[in-house]
Amino acid sequence: MGAEAEPRRLRADAERSTARILAAAEEVLAVDATATLERIADAAGLARATVHRRFSSRKALLEALTGLLNERYLCGLEQARVATAPPVAALYRLTELLFELKADSRAIMELTVDPATKRTPLSPEVTAGLELLFRRLREAGEITATDTAWCCAIYLAVVHEAAQLTANSPMLGDEAGEVGARADLTFRTVLAALGGNRAHG
Structure with a gap:
């Protein structure tokens, strides 16, 4: 993999993770407006650290x-x-x-x-x-x-x-x-x- 390809792959992975988090947030918050980031992470199927890395609060x-x-x-x-x-x-x-x-x-x-x-x-x-x-x-x-x-x-x-x-x-x-x-x-x-x-x- 070239030197430029790795950052592009990482950016693409980050974008996909962000899209999954937002999609999960829409679903979860529609049911429970007080849902925590942890619940949203579970719904997105992602590690809680990943969600906190994308969204600090x-x-x-x-x-x-x-x-x-x-x-x-x-x-x-x-x-x-x-x-x-x-x-x-x-x-x-x-x-x-x-x-x-x-x-x-x-x-x-x-x-x-x-x-x-x-x-x-x-x-x-x-x-x-x-x-x-x-x-x-x-x-x-x-x-x-x-x-x-x-x-x-x-x-x-x-x-x-x-x-x-x-x-x-x-x-x-x-x-x-x-x-x-x-x-x-x-x-x-x-x-x-x-x-x-x-x-x-």
Whole structure:
């Protein structure tokens, strides 16, 4: 094995171990939010020393899970094509994807919430993607609000509130509990709140 191959192999092994730890953490913490790093190590099938080497504390693990969620948000922005699709279509698709993500990652989102903002901290890349979408909505005449940071705050607040609705809430209409019903409610509410004056089906 060459001199360069060994460090690459070690990095690959470390990345695989980290991925196993994070996957195990998602599963374990979804069942028991107070689970220790030791329990997560057991679930990952790794030595406890390995987990402690990757994550020195529970706080470090939660920070890594926050980073993982931000990667998923970025994936959602890419799938919604916020930079190229018609902005209204991109907003609706992104909203659907966010509710799907919330359903799949609810426990981790609750653990990584910032008490001040009531949501998981967003990376600069995710924030930039959201602001781009609302800037495009403004340029297309779909909204009148000009402050993109304000638009993002309103959007995320409505997503959060819609996600908290019970499955039988009258706000969700006939498709109570469905991702589509929550996405539709959020989409219409956000456009109206930000000065949209067009009818969207």
